Amino acid sequence: MLENPRSPRVRAVAKLTKRSARQETGLFLLEGPQAAREALEYRPDTLVDLYATPAAMERHQDIRDAARSAGIEVEFTTEAVLDAMADTVTPQGIVAVARQSPASLDEVFAASPRLIAICEEVRDPGNLGTIIRAADAAGAEAVVLTGRTVDPYNPKVVRATTGSLFHVPVAVGAELGATVERAREAGLRVIAADVGGEDFLARRGLLAEPTAWLFGNEARGLEADALVHVDLALRLPIYGRAESLNLATAASVCLYETAFAQRAAD
Numbered sequence: 001m002l003e004n005p006r007s008p009r010v011r012a013v014a015k016l017t018k019r020s021a022r023q024e025t026g027l028f029l030l031e032g033p034q035a036a037r038e039a040l041e042y043r044p045d046t047l048v049d050l051y052a053t054p055a056a057m058e059r060h061q062d063i064r065d066a067a068r069s070a071g072i073e074v075e076f077t078t079e080a081v082l083d084a085m086a087d088t089v090t091p092q093g094i095v096a097v098a099r100q101s102p103a104s105l106d107e108v109f110a111a112s113p114r115l116i117a118i119c120e121e122v123r124d125p126g127n128l129g130t131i132i133r134a135a136d137a138a139g140a141e142a143v144v145l146t147g148r149t150v151d152p153y154n155p156k157v158v159r160a161t162t163g164s165l166f167h168v169p170v171a172v173g174a175e176l177g178a179t180v181e182r183a184r185e186a187g188l189r190v191i192a193a194d195v196g197g198e199d200f201l202a203r204r205g206l207l208a209e210p211t212a213w214l215f216g217n218e219a220r221g222l223e224a225d226a227l228v229h230v231d232l233a234l235r236l237p238i239y240g241r242a243e244s245l246n247l248a249t250a251a252s253v254c255l256y257e258t259a260f261a262q263r264a265a266d
Contacts, residue, residue: 038163056093129160
């Protein structure tokens with residue numbers, strides 16, 4: 001059992017909260033039973049280490065059984081060690097280390113997607129994690145992140161995806177122009193979610209066709225040099241008195257409206 005919160009092994013795990021350590025090692029941190037459960041079910045090949053308190057393993061015997069089936073040994077620790085490893089105040093007794101496994105643009109477009117999300121300079125970890133989760137829920141085939149978007153392996157992003165990071169391919173470090181060009185070659189219409197765009201309802205019928213949604217920065221939206229790449233820009237109507245919609249909320253609406261339209265057409 002790991003008992004020393006200051007041991008080199010514990011410190012190495014804790015360093016994964018920092019982007020520099022994640023870039024150097026190619027690893028990232030998972031916290032809590034839900035993240036461990038999703039990784040074990042969908043991407044056990046990416047798991048490197050699984051740490052847990054005895055009490056947590058007693059509560060989550062399904063995780064213990066899944067780890068055993070995947071040939072992964074659970075390393076028991078004290079509560080103090082788990083707290084030292086984790087980014088959250090309450091890691092719920094389970095922490096894991098996994099290999100980063102981003103998709104390439106070739107993989108994304110080789111799958112002939114009908115719905116993808118492209119994130120350009122999304123900086124808030126919670127927003128990005130929620131967009132990935134919404135894309136997964138809406139049945140999107142991939143999420144593509146440009147080089148100016150927050151690291152998807154940031155612990156806050158990972159938590160906000162609630163496991164969707166293991167369900168939907170996520171490409172990282174892409175260049176926006178190249179991504180849009182590949183999307184068009186794959187037969188997708190590229191639509192920007194933008195407050196200066198046309199009314200959403202007026203062009204809603206287009207969403208039944210293969211679509212790549214482009215979402216921009218929380219504060220500034222999409223810059224002019226990004227908007228020149230798209231085929232169309234649409235804005236969601238505000239019927240009440242809200243000043244605007246949160247980025248992740250707007251993205252969820254756009255993705256689900258497209259999913260509804262595509263399934264109705266099918």
